[in-house]
Amino acid sequence: MGCSPFFAATGCHPVLPLDVFEATYLMPAPDHLVSTTDLIGARARALARRQQDLEVIYSKVYEARLAAARQLERDHTTTIRDFDFQRGALVLMRNTAIEKSLNRKMRPRYLGPY
Structure with a gap:
C-alpha cells in the first residue's frame, strides 16, 4: 500500500517513539497547551488531503493485485485452461476438501452438476 494500515484507516500517521526514519507527526511538537480550534484546523488539513491519499493507496493496491494475477498466470501456464463451457453443459467439480480426511x-x- 505504501503506507501503514493505521494511516489507511484513519488518514493520519501514528505517533510512535521508535519511528526515527520517517516523520510521523505532521505538526511541530507543542510547547504549550494547544487549543481546540488549532487541533480542529490540523485535522481539517489532514482530511483535505485524505482523498488524494486514498487514491494513491488504491492505485498501489490495484497494481499489486494485477501484478499478482500476472505472476500466477506465469507460474501456472501449464495448469490453467480455458474450457469454455456452453450453457447447459454438465460440469462436475472434484471435491478436493475431502482428500486428506480419513473418512x-x-x-x-x-460435486455437481453445475
Missing part, C-alpha cells in the same frame, strides 16, 4: 471413502468424490 473419505463414502463421501462424494465430485
Whole structure:
C-alpha cells in the first residue's frame, strides 16, 4: 500500500517513539497547551488531503493485485485452461476438501452438476 494500515484507516500517521526514519507527526511538537480550534484546523488539513491519499493507496493496491494475477498466470501456464463451457453443459467439480480426511471413502468424490 505504501503506507501503514493505521494511516489507511484513519488518514493520519501514528505517533510512535521508535519511528526515527520517517516523520510521523505532521505538526511541530507543542510547547504549550494547544487549543481546540488549532487541533480542529490540523485535522481539517489532514482530511483535505485524505482523498488524494486514498487514491494513491488504491492505485498501489490495484497494481499489486494485477501484478499478482500476472505472476500466477506465469507460474501456472501449464495448469490453467480455458474450457469454455456452453450453457447447459454438465460440469462436475472434484471435491478436493475431502482428500486428506480419513473418512473419505463414502463421501462424494465430485460435486455437481453445475
